[in-house]
Each structure stands twice: as C-alpha cells, then as structure tokens.
Amino acid sequence: MLNADLLNGYNPTVHPGLNYSEPLNINVSFSLRKIQTFDELTSAFTIIGVLYVAWFDERLHWTPSSYNNLMVTHFKQKEIWTPPFLLANNHDDIAMIGNDELHISVTYTGEVSWDIPVKLTSLCDADVRYYPFDQQSCSLVLSPWGYSSNLVQLNATGSTLDTAQYTENSIWNLVSTDQRSLQRPDWIILMTIMFERKALFFVLNFILPTIFMCFINLFVFALPAESGERVGFSITVLLAIAVFLSIVSSNLPQTSSPEMALLCYLLVIHIVLSVMIMVCVILGLRFYFRSDEQQVPGYISKLTRIVNNKTCGNLKTSDVSPEPQKTDPVTAKTGPDGAELNGDNSVPTYDAVTWNQVSIAFDKVCFTFFLLTATLCNLAFGVRLSAS
Known part of the structure; x- marks a missing residue:
C-alpha cells in the first residue's frame, strides 16, 4: 500500500x-x-x-x-x-x-x-x-x-x-x-x-632464457673447428632467440606509440649479435682451413702474436713451414747470452705464423668482444628497468 x-x-x-x-x-x-x-x-x-x-x-x-x-x-x-x-x-x-x-x-x-x-x-x-x-x-x-x-x-x-x-x-x-x-x-x-x-612469470620464461642463450652462443668459439658443428650451433641459437622475439611481440600491442618495449630492443640486439657471431664463425673457419701455401700478411702476424702472447719482433714473411735456416759455421756469431745472431742483424728470426694460429687468435678476440658487448647490453637493460 x-x-x-x-x-x-x-x-x-x-x-x-x-x-x-x-x-x-x-x-x-x-x-x-x-x-x-x-x-x-x-x-x-x-x-x-x-x-x-x-x-x-x-x-x-x-x-x-x-x-x-x-x-x-x-x-x-x-x-x-x-x-x-x-x-x-x-x-x-x-x-x-x-x-x-x-x-x-x-x-x-x-x-x-x-x-x-x-x-x-x-x-x-x-x-x-x-x-x-x-x-x-x-x-x-x-x-x-x-x-x-x-x-x-x-x-x-x-x-x-x-x-x-x-x-x-x-x-x-x-x-x-x-x-x-x-x-x-x-x-x-x-x-x-x-x-x-x-613480472616473475615473464622473467623466468622469457628474459632469463634469452640472456642465457645469448651467453651460450659465445661458446661456439670454443668448439673445435674440425667438429663441423660451429655454423649449425650458431644458427640454432639465432633461431631460438628469433622465436622468443616473436612470442614476446605477440603479447604486446602492435604499435610504436607512445613507446616500444625495451625488451624488444634487447631481443633485436641479441639477434644482431647472433648474426655477427655466425659471420665471425664462418670467417674463422676460412682462416683455419686456408691453404698453407698462402702467406700470412705481416700485420696479421703481428696481431696474432700479440693475441697469443708471443713476442712481436721483426717478422719474416715466408711459407708456413719454411725450411730451417742454415748458418755458416765460420761466420756464425753468438751473443753475450750464447744466443745465435743472424748475420749482421742482432734480432732473432722467428717461425712464420700459421693460419691455424690466426684462427685461434681470431676466436679469442671474437669471444672477448661479444662477451663484453652482451654483458654491457644486458646490464644497460637491467639498469634502465631498475631506474624506472
């Protein structure tokens, strides 16, 4: 009512x-x-x-x-x-x-x-x-x-x-x-x-595997060149990082405004590094299997000796396996420490650097360079996120 x-x-x-x-x-x-x-x-x-x-x-x-x-x-x-x-x-x-x-x-x-x-x-x-x-x-x-x-x-x-x-x-x-x-x-x-x-799920399933694969990729330079697995290893890691990039991209807005995810830039950097590693692996294999009949240029010999911690002196450009130098027993001279002097030149003569040694030195340089680059990129990514 x-x-x-x-x-x-x-x-x-x-x-x-x-x-x-x-x-x-x-x-x-x-x-x-x-x-x-x-x-x-x-x-x-x-x-x-x-x-x-x-x-x-x-x-x-x-x-x-x-x-x-x-x-x-x-x-x-x-x-x-x-x-x-x-x-x-x-x-x-x-x-x-x-x-x-x-x-x-x-x-x-x-x-x-x-x-x-x-x-x-x-x-x-x-x-x-x-x-x-x-x-x-x-x-x-x-x-x-x-x-x-x-x-x-x-x-x-x-x-x-x-x-x-x-x-x-x-x-x-x-x-x-x-x-x-x-x-x-x-x-x-x-x-x-x-x-x-x-963020824990994404860190464990996306970020950490990507960073680990980036560092695993560096060990391609530790594989023996005779194994024939270097190129296949580097390509496999490159494809794995590309797959992670596609997975992350599928979960993000397909837009560039206001900003793209920093994680996408990190993955792209890892892909670029993987491509560069693959190219360096191919170059290193070409050095390793190069014919011994081809002389190693002088500047490459110097760099190789520096990398391999050898003394860098006056280099002798000769074949990879030169015949031992014959000395005249009459004119041969010895120094104060008993070392044999080479004629009028008081600097000893060293064996020529081989292409195998060039390949080993090249692998060392590449490993160090990519290790530092990957570490700096990952640290910069972490610092930028923590600053946010």
Whole structure:
C-alpha cells in the first residue's frame, strides 16, 4: 500500500527537486571488487565492482506512523527516477548502467540508495615500455547522460575507491586508486586505477632464457673447428632467440606509440649479435682451413702474436713451414747470452705464423668482444628497468 501511494501520480522521467534553479546533489562512490582483465592488444580494461549512488527524492517521503512504523521500502529501478549513468569511455557497446528489475532502497525521509553491481570495460592505452615491469594507469569516466551541470551535481564521497572486498588478480598487483568528481563542462565521476604487472612469470620464461642463450652462443668459439658443428650451433641459437622475439611481440600491442618495449630492443640486439657471431664463425673457419701455401700478411702476424702472447719482433714473411735456416759455421756469431745472431742483424728470426694460429687468435678476440658487448647490453637493460 505504501508503494502504491508513493507512486500515485509519480512521473519517473522527471528528476527530483523542489527548486529547479539549483542542481540535484547526487553522491557517488565505487567499491572495487576485482580487476578482471587488461588486454594490451585491444586496450580493453575490465573491472568488477559495486557503484553506490544516493540522492533525495522529496516525492518519496512518508510518515512512518501512518504505515505501521515502516522506515524503509524498495522499488524497482524502472518505477522511480534514476540518474542515467553511462561509461563515457566504454570499450564495447554504449549502454546505460543498471537493470530495470534492480531493487532500490528508499527511506521515509526520501533518501534513495541505488547499489548497482557492475562490470565495466573501458578503453585504456597500454604503456609497455618497461614490459614486463610495466605499470599501467586506467581511468573510467561516469557521466549522467543528458543532464547538464545546471540540473545535477555529482559528488564523490571519497578520494579513493573502496577496496575492502578487493580480490587479488593473478597477473596484476593493485598499486593505488583515485576517485573524484569533475565539471568538464558537465559533471563526471573520474575513477583512476593504477596497477603493475607481476613480472616473475615473464622473467623466468622469457628474459632469463634469452640472456642465457645469448651467453651460450659465445661458446661456439670454443668448439673445435674440425667438429663441423660451429655454423649449425650458431644458427640454432639465432633461431631460438628469433622465436622468443616473436612470442614476446605477440603479447604486446602492435604499435610504436607512445613507446616500444625495451625488451624488444634487447631481443633485436641479441639477434644482431647472433648474426655477427655466425659471420665471425664462418670467417674463422676460412682462416683455419686456408691453404698453407698462402702467406700470412705481416700485420696479421703481428696481431696474432700479440693475441697469443708471443713476442712481436721483426717478422719474416715466408711459407708456413719454411725450411730451417742454415748458418755458416765460420761466420756464425753468438751473443753475450750464447744466443745465435743472424748475420749482421742482432734480432732473432722467428717461425712464420700459421693460419691455424690466426684462427685461434681470431676466436679469442671474437669471444672477448661479444662477451663484453652482451654483458654491457644486458646490464644497460637491467639498469634502465631498475631506474624506472
């Protein structure tokens, strides 16, 4: 009987207010229950929670003593006026928040309490520069569609979202929340949620294997040249790093704005290093299997002796296996320490450097160079992420 009396002559399309020269005050708060999904590829951010809305409707007040001291009653949403809330930055189809069959609580003073369980999906551009150590900030904009600031005024009842009943997400950690009412130019409720990725899974399954493969690739220079496995080993590691790059890229937005993930740059650097290692392996094999009839140039001989920790003196350009030098027993001279001098020249003559020695020295130089380069690149990547 109470509901029938209150709805007698009631028009649900007319908003409450005794004086329409002043806007209707609507209090709004949100209880966050769960971050359901965040899809970096489609920029879709989905949360689950309860939207609490309260206002006064002077047409719905009554005297409790006239109705058996009844203090509270309930109406269906379609029976009384409710603010037409919608998510302004909705990712899917635009629809009003609420349900016609949803019950609304009304007290005898005319205070209306509308508690709406909602699943909201908004647009949120991902910033994956520091993936998988990235932190995202997504906003949801609630607007009373069709009502200007002259008719309704939204008031956020708290500076943060209610997270008392929040359930942890398996991928994301909740960092902070913010809630405020703004006039732009009409009133809106702006809810901002900041969250960060749980990076352990990605570190163990993507980053560490890639770094390990990068260093394993260096040991191709330790394989014996006669084994015939050097080129195959380097190509296998190159393909493995390329596969990891494709896996990581499939989980990232296919965009270059605002920034690409630093991890992609690291993987590209590893691929470039792997290609360079493969080229150096081929060059080293050409040195190793080069015919002994070809002389080693003088500057290569000097560099080879330096790398192999040999004394670098006046080099003799001769065949790889020269015949022993014959000395004249009459003219042969000895130095103070008994060493034989070479005619008028007091500098000893050394055997010519072989191409096998050149190959060994080349492998040492390549191993050291790529070890330092890979270490510096990985350290720079780690320092940049830690600085973020």
